Amino acid sequence: MIDLSDISVDFGNFSALTGINIEVREGEFFTLLGPSGCGKTTLLRTITGFIAPTSGTVSVSGKDITRLDVEKRNIGMVFQNYALFPSMSVYENIAFGLRVKKIPKGDIRKKIEEIAHRVELDETQMTRKVNQLSGGQQQRVAIARALVTSPSIICLDEPLSNLDAKLRIQLRNELKDLQRKFGITTIYVTHDQEEALTLSDRIAVLNKGKIEQLGKPNEIYNHSETEFVCNFIGDINRLTPEFLKKTDLPMDKTTYIRLEQLYANAPKQNHIIWGEAKVTSSEYYGLYIKYTIDAQGTTLKIVEKNSGVAMYKIGENVNLSFDPSSLLQYERGDQS
Amino acid sequence: MSLTKKNITQATIFTGLVWFIVVFLIAPNITTVTDVFWQDGEFTMRAIERMRNAPRAMQALRNSFIIAPVLSVTVGFVGVTLVLITDYFKVFGAKILRLGYMTTLLYSGIVLVSGYVFLYGNNGFVTNILVQIFPNLEQDWFSGFWAVLFVMTFAATGNHMIFIRNALRSVDYQTIEVARNLGASSFTILWRVVLPVLLPSLTAVTVFTFLGGLSAIAAPLLVGGPDFRAITPLILQLSRLQGSRDIAALLALILGVSSILLIAVFSLLEKRGHYLSVSKVKTDLVKQKIRNPVVNVFVHIYAYVLFLIYISPVVMIVLFSFTDSRTIARREFNFSALTLDNYIAALTQNFSPFMTSAIYSFLAATGVAVLMLLVCRIITKHKGKASTAIEYAFMIPWLLPTVLIAWGLVATFNRPQWFMFNQPLANTTTIMVLGYLIICIPFTLRMTRASFFSIDDTLEDAAKNLGAKPMYAFLRIIIPVILPSVLAIFALNFNRLLAEFDMSVFMYNPLSVPLGVEIENLTMAGDSGGDSAELVFVYTVIIMAISALVLYLVYGRNSKIGID
Numbered sequence: 001m002i003d004l005s006d007i008s009v010d011f012g013n014f015s016a017l018t019g020i021n022i023e024v025r026e027g028e029f030f031t032l033l034g035p036s037g038c039g040k041t042t043l044l045r046t047i048t049g050f051i052a053p054t055s056g057t058v059s060v061s062g063k064d065i066t067r068l069d070v071e072k073r074n075i076g077m078v079f080q081n082y083a084l085f086p087s088m089s090v091y092e093n094i095a096f097g098l099r100v101k102k103i104p105k106g107d108i109r110k111k112i113e114e115i116a117h118r119v120e121l122d123e124t125q126m127t128r129k130v131n132q133l134s135g136g137q138q139q140r141v142a143i144a145r146a147l148v149t150s151p152s153i154i155c156l157d158e159p160l161s162n163l164d165a166k167l168r169i170q171l172r173n174e175l176k177d178l179q180r181k182f183g184i185t186t187i188y189v190t191h192d193q194e195e196a197l198t199l200s201d202r203i204a205v206l207n208k209g210k211i212e213q214l215g216k217p218n219e220i221y222n223h224s225e226t227e228f229v230c231n232f233i234g235d236i237n238r239l240t241p242e243f244l245k246k247t248d249l250p251m252d253k254t255t256y257i258r259l260e261q262l263y264a265n266a267p268k269q270n271h272i273i274w275g276e277a278k279v280t281s282s283e284y285y286g287l288y289i290k291y292t293i294d295a296q297g298t299t300l301k302i303v304e305k306n307s308g309v310a311m312y313k314i315g316e317n318v319n320l321s322f323d324p325s326s327l328l329q330y331e332r333g334d335q336s
Numbered sequence: 337m338s339l340t341k342k343n344i345t346q347a348t349i350f351t352g353l354v355w356f357i358v359v360f361l362i363a364p365n366i367t368t369v370t371d372v373f374w375q376d377g378e379f380t381m382r383a384i385e386r387m388r389n390a391p392r393a394m395q396a397l398r399n400s401f402i403i404a405p406v407l408s409v410t411v412g413f414v415g416v417t418l419v420l421i422t423d424y425f426k427v428f429g430a431k432i433l434r435l436g437y438m439t440t441l442l443y444s445g446i447v448l449v450s451g452y453v454f455l456y457g458n459n460g461f462v463t464n465i466l467v468q469i470f471p472n473l474e475q476d477w478f479s480g481f482w483a484v485l486f487v488m489t490f491a492a493t494g495n496h497m498i499f500i501r502n503a504l505r506s507v508d509y510q511t512i513e514v515a516r517n518l519g520a521s522s523f524t525i526l527w528r529v530v531l532p533v534l535l536p537s538l539t540a541v542t543v544f545t546f547l548g549g550l551s552a553i554a555a556p557l558l559v560g561g562p563d564f565r566a567i568t569p570l571i572l573q574l575s576r577l578q579g580s581r582d583i584a585a586l587l588a589l590i591l592g593v594s595s596i597l598l599i600a601v602f603s604l605l606e607k608r609g610h611y612l613s614v615s616k617v618k619t620d621l622v623k624q625k626i627r628n629p630v631v632n633v634f635v636h637i638y639a640y641v642l643f644l645i646y647i648s649p650v651v652m653i654v655l656f657s658f659t660d661s662r663t664i665a666r667r668e669f670n671f672s673a674l675t676l677d678n679y680i681a682a683l684t685q686n687f688s689p690f691m692t693s694a695i696y697s698f699l700a701a702t703g704v705a706v707l708m709l710l711v712c713r714i715i716t717k718h719k720g721k722a723s724t725a726i727e728y729a730f731m732i733p734w735l736l737p738t739v740l741i742a743w744g745l746v747a748t749f750n751r752p753q754w755f756m757f758n759q760p761l762a763n764t765t766t767i768m769v770l771g772y773l774i775i776c777i778p779f780t781l782r783m784t785r786a787s788f789f790s791i792d793d794t795l796e797d798a799a800k801n802l803g804a805k806p807m808y809a810f811l812r813i814i815i816p817v818i819l820p821s822v823l824a825i826f827a828l829n830f831n832r833l834l835a836e837f838d839m840s841v842f843m844y845n846p847l848s849v850p851l852g853v854e855i856e857n858l859t860m861a862g863d864s865g866g867d868s869a870e871l872v873f874v875y876t877v878i879i880m881a882i883s884a885l886v887l888y889l890v891y892g893r894n895s896k897i898g899i900d
Binding site: 048050070071072075076077079080081083084085086087088096097100101145146149 | 792794795797798799800801802803804805808812813816817
């Protein structure tokens with residue numbers, strides 16, 4: 001569907017993107033994930049045509065669109081702040097792209113009614129000015145405006161970043177539902193790893209203008225290929241040489257283990273039994289509780305599902321164990 | 337193909353702008369410099385020598401350089417006290433007082449000076465009362481340095497009522513409360529906590545008061561009398577004498593260099609920084625009670641005396657504009673003399689100056705709005721050395737006094753110039769409109785630029801992403817967003833130009849006299865016993881009504897420009 005081949009973008013002496021190769025499949029929800037300044041928005045703007053790559057090609061369904069003007073690409077975009085036109089009503093905002101394409105008035109009305117129904121905007125909301133809408137409604141207008149012209153692809157640039165935590169989760173679910181409903185190929189940009197893991201079919205993790213790893217959410221999380229990805233995605237414990245000394249594990253590599261893979265008082269057959277460690281503090285999160293453990297000088301964290309009663313007391317000793325296959329190991333100096 | 341077309345359009349616009357800058361902003365100043373230092377084909381200092389030997393010129397220079405600093409002090413004192421009376425201290429009737437103090441925003445320049453002449457001038461309303469009390473007082477007592485200082489002091493406090501008032505409002509009340517909590521007296525709080533916050537705005541306003549005093553023309557012309565010559569009126573006088581043009585040009589140049597130096601000093605001062613509130617939750621200022629009863633009475637008397645000074649010309653002009661010429665000549669108000677004849681006459685028989693100025697102002701305000709839209713679009717969209725150079729070039733008129741700009745334009749275009757396609761512009765509508773347009777450029781550029789920068793870049797990107805071409809996106813998305821600001825800027829420029837005098841008096845065509853010049857002519861004639869005052873009054877009332885409407889639309893509810 002979308003083929004990014006060896007894309008590089010330079011701004012003067014600064015390389016924003018280097019050698020990017022991605023193939024996005026039709027109907028896929030594809031996420032570009034990375035910290036601020038990693039080049040994800042630059043890559044998205046290269047796909048939509050706002051930035052011309054220094055080298056490489058952008059193809060859609062086999063057609064090279066690298067030098068095609070923005071307005072001729074037929075790629076919808078939802079901006080971080082939605083970029084709704086403040087001088088227009090909701091209806092006029094959605095109709096803008098259709099009017100530009102000189103669609104007959106009757107057809108415009110029909111298309112808008114249809115899209116409004118699908119994104120659940122009612123007639124009263126359609127006559128309002130955009131500043132009279134809530135954050136969630138504004139997001140739906142932005143999506144409707146991008147989709148009404150029937151683009152082949154839709155790009156979303158951190159559309160949830162300006163919202164509060166609760167609304168973000170609610171709209172995240174709505175967004176996924178809409179994507180399924182429309183079946184449109186979607187490229188999503190975010191720095192929020194939880195958002196990326198829950199929404200995406202596949203994720204490309206970017207760092208310093210390069211792809212660190214490209215894969216399904218579970219691959220990215222459980223089999224992080226680089227130390228950067230392993231640290232960027234989810235909470236993780238770094239196992240110190242002092243900790244590893246008590247095991248037969250190699251000490252020449254940097255070793256990590258996810259919090260939920262480290263067990264207290266729950267050894268299994270294939271586990272390495274590390275021994276006793278002391279609970280030093282706990283953090284209550286509602287659904288689960290996070291405990292900090294002192295393993296003879298190495299500080300570690302574990303999580304336990306909240307069953308209603310505190311599982312461990314501060315100062316209590318627990319028996320640590322883990323499955324060696326769940327460890328993530330990297331050559332030293334791999335951290336980008 | 338489209339890329340080539342785009343490049344050609346860009347190159348054409350760029351060439352056009354460079355031509356405008358060179359021809360209208362740079363060439364006139366070069367002409368002024370060469371008029372002074374280049375005579376008979378060689379470099380010469382003769383103009384300086386001639387000026388030094390001309391007592392009138394040296395006296396004018398001395399007078400202007402004396403009145404400018406004195407005026408800065410008097411305006412600063414009166415202006416700050418006005419703001420403290422209306423917005424800092426609890427003074428009875430503060431809202432009414434504020435309206436009175438703000439009347440100078442409705443009428444200024446030549447119109448305001450003519451109002452003061454009606455009250456204090458020869459046979460003036462106040463003069464007649466004073467002569468009855470002091471029979472030995474001369475009828476033309478209101479003349480010379482002190483009269484100019486008096487008129488200009490009360491004419492120039494409008495900026496304080498806008499900018500110093502805004503600065504005062506930015507004072508965090510918690511800082512006053514904490515000072516009191518730490519034991520500070522009312523005076524210490526005012527001196528050590530409040531006034532330092534006003535200082536940056538006060539410095540800016542004072543610099544412009546100084547420049548206003550230096551290049552004053554209306555007040556010295558109308559109330560300066562034979563004893564008080566100032567630079568700009570002398571430049572005007574000398575510019576009409578063939579043999580003294582080099583001295584006039586030199587005086588204009590001295591004004592220009594002084595302005596540039598002063599603005600440079602101001603910029604340095606400005607870089608020292610502003611006092612910004614660091615409070616997390618800023619609280620609004622609460623008016624302070626004057627605890628000392630004697631000081632309280634004194635402040636009230638002072639406030640209402642100032643109120644009378646500000647309001648009396650306005651009241652008199654409005655009242656007498658509805659009376660006949662005999663009543664005006666006698667300065668004795670009589671209800672039986674009330675009539676609408678003056679208005680009917682002004683709007684039917686003597687409407688020509690008004691129409692002339694309205695047309696000039698409309699054309700110039702429209703022209704500068706369109707030109708600055710184009711310039712600001714380039715500045716914001718194509719950041720680079722070329723666009724920065726264009727921006728700086730268009731700020732040239734900000735550095736120069738109006739008289740220097742006027743002089744340069746007249747001197748350059750009173751003969752055919754190849755860069756103007758050999759078209760002489762002297763005495764044409766074009767040069768008047770150009771002059772008006774040029775003096776409006778700095779304000780328009782800064783305000784339009786601010787409007788452009790407040791637009792979210794993604795709006796235009798979103799339009800393009802939806803298939804709109806750049807020009808369509810600009811016209812359909814950007815223009816509607818900035819249109820309210822552009823219209824507000826247009827209205828303020830139109831309002832400013834309607835009774836413009838400083839530029840007009842140098843460039844007007846005797847066949848189409850603009851309003852400012854007409855008011856000056858009529859005031860001069862009225863002062864010598866003519867019956868033309870009623871026209872001045874009618875024009876003044878109409879100008880005040882238009883100004884009030886413009887200011888309400890721009891700064892009133894749903895303000896689009898963040899000055900007030």
